[in-house]
Amino acid sequence: MTARPTPLREVHESLGATLTDFAGWLMPLRYGSESAEHKAVREAAGLFDLSHMGEIFVTGPQAGEALDHALVGHLSALNVGRARYTMICAEDGGVLDDLIVYRLDEAEFMVVANAANYPVVAAALAERALPYDAVVDDRSEEFALIAVQGPRSQEILAKLTDADLDGLKYYAGLPAVVAGADALIARTGYTGEDGFELFVKNADAVPLWHALAEAGADLGLKAAGLSARDTLRLEAGMPLYGNELTSELTPYDAGLGRVVKLDKPGDFVGKAVLSAAPEPTRKLVGLVARGRRVPRHGYSVVRQADGEVVGVVTSGAPSPTLGKPIAMAYVDAGVTGELAVDIRGSHEPVDVVDLPFYKKN
């Protein structure tokens, strides 16, 4: 199967990007040095193509109630213009995807889902919304998503729009004109930095990218690929679906039980199981390697004393900010003593730390 290009494919190619198949999409992995891209986002700003993400609209007088039933969050309580991080679960409580839901209007919500999952999410939403006066419309094909992330992102975006960016809070969205194009400006991200995500129609993606690149040229803005995005989110302790989140795990297993609103009105899919869920037997922790070899996805976490397997690494990478390899891992809740990661047969010592690894000032 050939990976699908985003509207920005030719821009990436002209920048010399290494392209990779990610969840069926042909995406930029990196443009040059991924560490330099990572650093640009921490110190100045980075420009990302996230057009592979899904945008599913839920509209109608009962759109909020439909989402309350379909998702674990209390979306009907969301104010217009605000956004919420939430999840969609199966009847057995397993996570089908993690989502950001924007309330665009009283009777209009936009659900942003991961590239690999949005067809499943759209189908589940359509089915779960049936009893409600609400329409589910998967409009992922129409939209491109460009993110500007990093401490200088507001300065860059402000050159291209009259929108009140100072008044735009974290996890809020504002329809506005950016570089002549109609956009939804969202103050959200997946990097641990301040930043914006701009939803635009496909046809506006290339001119918007060029306008942002030019606006940021003298402010240290760099195009950044999925490789940098992954190390940025890992440092920020943010879960990735397929790694920290899977259909085998509940939100509680992932330490994200706060997104489950058991006391919201009415029933929701997964409630019966989630409300009776026992204490998780494993917990998600941060690991910092003492050596230079990198713990990676799927490697075993072992107790140093006896080599007993006590967990598994979900994500790992060399951290450009810490200068050491870092990882997230599920380990047995009661485990004590020194831990190590089995890196191709050798037990490399690690320290267990609180997440996130990195927090912006």
Added chain:
Amino acid sequence: MTIPSELSYTAEHEWVRGEDVVTVGITAYAADQLGDVVFVQLPEAGAEVSAGEPCGEVESTKSVSDVYSPVTGEITDVNPAVTDDPSLLNSDPYGEGWLFKVRVTEEPGDLLDADAYAKLTEGSES
């Protein structure tokens, strides 16, 4: 992608320079495919290596790869600069980013010339 004409190559993307004592490194193509190299593990001086057998590893942000010895012989020298600063593999793969030297004890087998190596990488260029 740079492929110096005076070097020999392997299908595992190592380059080889010299005759009796050869210098070994990884190609610019390999370094580019790996991305930023963050860790290099090399054999120790005095170790015996065999052609086509793994003798070290190179780790980047996204992946880890074995380093294969292109020839059979004894390690005479390893480059301490690359263990201190693995990014030399990205910035100067054919120069300061060399990995180790081997005193060759068996006639090298199927090494590729620059043209043959160029053909090999063309097919997989993304």
